[in-house]
Amino acid sequence: MSISYIPGNGSSPDYINDGKTINHHVLSVLVENKAGVLARIAQLFSRRGYNIFSLAVAPTDDSRFSRITIVVDVDSVPLEQITKQLHKLINVIKIAELDPAESVECELLVATVNADITARGHVMELVALFDGKIIDVGTDKLTVLVTGEPSRIDDFSELLSSFGIVELQRTGRVALAKLERQSSKLKNTIGRVG
């Protein structure tokens, strides 16, 4: 099970300059790796009218479990209701709200961009600046890859757009708590429930 989804054109309006989220929260949800778990979570969000901004799912090192990183839009519903309702799903084991200041976040972007002879050098320069890679080369286009903090990805995608983006796909962010804060990483862990 490995699905990523990001709505719209991939631009992420949730970050302001100092790196704090405005109304997006990152939930790291540990679930049993069983059939239908993602459907249960997606269905819960849609039924209760919560918005998913992005979602990334993959098995953890322990194949019995998967980790789902959900970026939620909490304009209409308090985050607390979302986590409590999520906790009621039998397959949900643990939920942590990751504070951007206390977690490491990462996202991956691939984009095909117009890059004819005159622009090609500039595109390559930009990709190098962001520690990215060229992963495919066409006659007048390049496909590039960049990973990193979501805010960096935002910056990159904005700068790239001046060349003319043909196609762009972002993974949605994945995140873990920062190591030195291991004990207090569950900033907002809600108790296990029935």
Add this chain to the structure above:
Amino acid sequence: MKLTGAQALIKSLEMQGVDVMFGLPGGAILPVYDPIIDSPIRHILVRHEQGAGHMAEGYAQATGRPGVAMVTSGPAATNIVTPLADAYMDSVPIVVITGQVATSAIGTDAFQEADITGISMSVTKHNWLVTDAKDIPQIVAEAFHVATTGRPGPVLIDFPKDVATSQMDWYWPESVDLPGYHPNLKGHTKMVGTAAKMILEAKRPVFYVGGGVLKAHASEALMNLVELTGIPVVTTLMARGAFPDDHPLCLGMPGMHGNYTAVTAMQKSDLLIALGSRFDDRVTGKVSGFAPDAKIIHVDIDPAELGKVRRPDVPIVGDVRIVIEDIIKAITADSETYQRKEDISQWIQTLKEWQEKYPLRYSNASENGALKPQYVIESLRDLAPNDTIVTSGVGQHQMWASQYWKFNFPYTWINSGGLGTMGFSIPAAIGAKVGKPDKTVWAIDGDGCFQMTAQELVTASIERIPIKVALLNNSYLGMVRQWQEMFYDERYSEVYLSPDLPDYVKWSEAMGCAAFRVDNMEDVGPTIEKANQINDRPVVIEFRTDSSEKVFPMVPAGASNDDIIVGPES
């Protein structure tokens, strides 16, 4: 020991102590119906799968044990979605087993395939698709555990045909371990202490008792707490009977059709102690205007209920019986006797005055001499044993039943509160009577509701389940008519049903019931007494009642509880 999947399923149900199940067979579930012949479990063959689901609910609510229903795939599975949704809203523990096409055919749009695990996801506490016969005992054990613990609710097991016919080595799991499911039973000690202190200091406290008190078997504990503190109690539609109506501190039902004192006590309260209740919109009215001066202590086993509608000052997650017992301990910790800081006798006095000034009332006088439904319910009540189980459909008759019956025992009122499912009463009564054969069971039904599930009276006749049905025939979808009269300028749109089509007496007789018709006050008592004598088959009394009678008091939808309309004249 080698068993087929079908045998393993039935044996697992036996291991769970299931003594009765409600269902109807078909292609995909065929293999499972074979071992039923050899099982001690009683199977009751319904006439529609919705009936099986509501019977399981009625059984569960009357006995406290999980109800079990089994149906085939596709249309049968979708027919039972309504009871699942009903049980989900009212936290009723039922286990529904659906047949499914063979695993190899799943996803191919095979004959009678329906994605019932997908469809039922949002109306079950959890569901399982069995893909391997060796998982059967484990999944059945998990399903019963999930249905009956924590906040109870419906679960569904989808059972493909090839799983039923394949072989497995029988075992019974020692325990159930669901890593993500550990309901919290004991309330936080500090919160309990704070709650106890607030209870002692409040000037106008009210216990706001919901269905969770019944689910947690907390009626006795609640009685102890009320006797200790002298604080009055309201019982919501789901909690009628959780605290006896004949107790002097019982104020009865709050909410949209609650009585004046119960509604207003909550409005004027300075401390609401919510026990297993969920601030439903039918109770709160306009939330922003609800109990504006009240501090809230909210006890519930489901943490998501705390703060969902109204932010509590003291949230307590736990089993409400255990928490009540802990609150009693905290109150009496310092001395054996209870020391109230604030005198609430003035508050109790005020409530008494309201009760005298604004009792529930109706008038037997009517222009055309029509029979009043409230009179019928009072007569049924007065002639029935005190511990009679009453079920109801949804509509005006439901509200009158809840208002005018006196519920003095827990588990004697069974209705569809959260979902408001018309047609609930007859199958629920059958389930209740199967679970409690020694009790009188009255289904109080409406003419609209009756026409939705009456066919289960055939089931009751054939299976010799002698329920009693009081059909309040007002010729209308009465509750909708009431809203059209009051809020749509008496423009009646598609609510007229006819008083005599169908002929309810002939229909009931055709279904094997004794049946009577009553259209005047004089015949009400004698006919009920006649019905009470009949115990070898179901009995139906059709009461022709006043079409224009309305349910009062009423808080109009969206209005504040302060704007309660007490009666037709106001």
